[in-house]
Amino acid sequence: MAQPSPNRPDVPATPLNEESTAGRTTISSLVVQKVAGLAARExxxxxxxxxxxxRAFGALRERIPGSGTTSTSGVSVEVGEKQTAIDLDLVVEYGARIVDVARAVRRNVITAVEEITALEVIEVNIAVNDVHLPGEDDDTPESSRVE
Incomplete structure (x- = not known):
């Protein structure tokens, strides 16, 4: 029997590998990457x-027609049958308290991934690689632009 979801008690959460199911559900790592990336950006x-x-390579790739880019840059995951581990590379706004941003990202990513996929998130590792300064240009440098 399904257990109620802790965040939404009226909605039962169905485990992925329940014995009474008539088949098997697998979740692609790309799905987990996208969910985690969207949750982190929120x-x-x-x-x-x-x-x-x-980010520079991503901006360059976006300019190439038909490149089929996905919004998973900075997110890597390992997905098992019932669990997942997530690594995130973040650029934080200048002035934001990094430890608070990381804590909020971790909490939001765990909640979103567990609710949407029913996978247990065993860890979310966060690396803050850069700080975005006010007035910094978000485009690629002039020397890297494709005309």
Whole structure:
């Protein structure tokens, strides 16, 4: 029998590998990456995901027609049958208290991934790789632009 979800007591949470099911459900790592990335971006103080180099490559890739980019830069995951571990690379807004932003990101990512996928998040590792300064240009440097 399904247990009520701790965040929404009226909605039962169904485990992925319940014995009474008529089949098997698998969740792609890409799904977990996207959910985690979106949840991290929702937190105030997060400017972007990824390091400066990966953001520059992402901006370049977005300019190439048909490149099929995904919004998973700065997010890597390991997904098992019932559990997942998530690594995030963040760029934080200048002036935001990094420890508070990291705590809020961790909490938001765990909540979103567990609610949406029913996977247990065993860890969320966060690396703050850069600080976004007011007035900094978000585009790639002039020398890297594709005309």
């Amino acid at each position: 937190v105030p103080g997060v400017h972007a995901l990824g390091s400066g180099v990966s």
